[in-house]
Amino acid sequence: MLFAMATEVTVGDGQRANFWHDRWLLGQCLKIIAPALFKISARKNRTVHEALQEETWLSDLSRGLTDQMLPELLRLAALLDTVQLHDGQDDSIAWRFTESHEYTARSAYLLQFEGSVPTENYNLIWRAWAPEKCRFFIWTAALGRILTADVLLRHGWENNYFCTLCERNLETMAHLFWDCPWSKQVWGKITHLTNMPALQPQSW
Ligand SMILES: [Zn+2]
DSSP states (O other), X not given: OHHHHHEEEEXXXXXXXXXXXXXXXTTEEHXXXXXXXXHHOSOSOOBHHHHHGGGHHHHTTSSSOOGGGXXXXXXXXXXXXXXXXXXXXXXXXXXXXXXXXXXXXXXXXXHTTGGGOTTOHHHHHXXXXXXXXXXXXXXXXXXXXXXXXXXXXXXXXXXXXXXXXXXSXXXXXXXXXXXXXXXXXXXXXXXXXXXXXXXXXXXX
16 A cells, blocks of 8 residues: 555556556546446456457446446546556656655655655645536646647647637636735735635746
8 A cells, every 4th residue: 555655657569557556647547537436347357458458447447337426437548548658668666755766765765755745736636625627627737738729720630729718818827826916806805715815826
């Protein structure tokens, strides 16, 4: 358990990495990304390779899947769509808490205070008291993986260019979250409601 939490896996052929338990997808493990699906999965110990073969992970969910799980399922499927395994290339496992990614006793010790390490923003997000889809959204935002118009443009994909809130500026992540006049208003209201001036984007 501690080991899975402290390591980050880069998948090669997927033969070694554990589909549900290892942090192999964007630095997170799937049981955290898709907790409801993990709960009903008939096989919780497949390797990434096994699970992705002919969408086996999906057949593992055939019992117990409900309509409420659909959004989670779609998000996971979209993420898995981007995964490419590389035959003949070993999965590599790195210790997450030293710069050289090598295990040291000191880093294992520091790990016990993980909750208070400021770089561990992701865990903070996943522990937040918020609907799962919100946590997922903020997590992808923190990773810079939101498909805003500027990202779509860069890929040459269809997009609306303008921010749908103000219809004036190119939609980028920074614009959407704090530059847009609409977002500023929302932050202003939250600041007022909570009486926490630190929530004003100007003070970030
Ligand atoms: Zn805007």
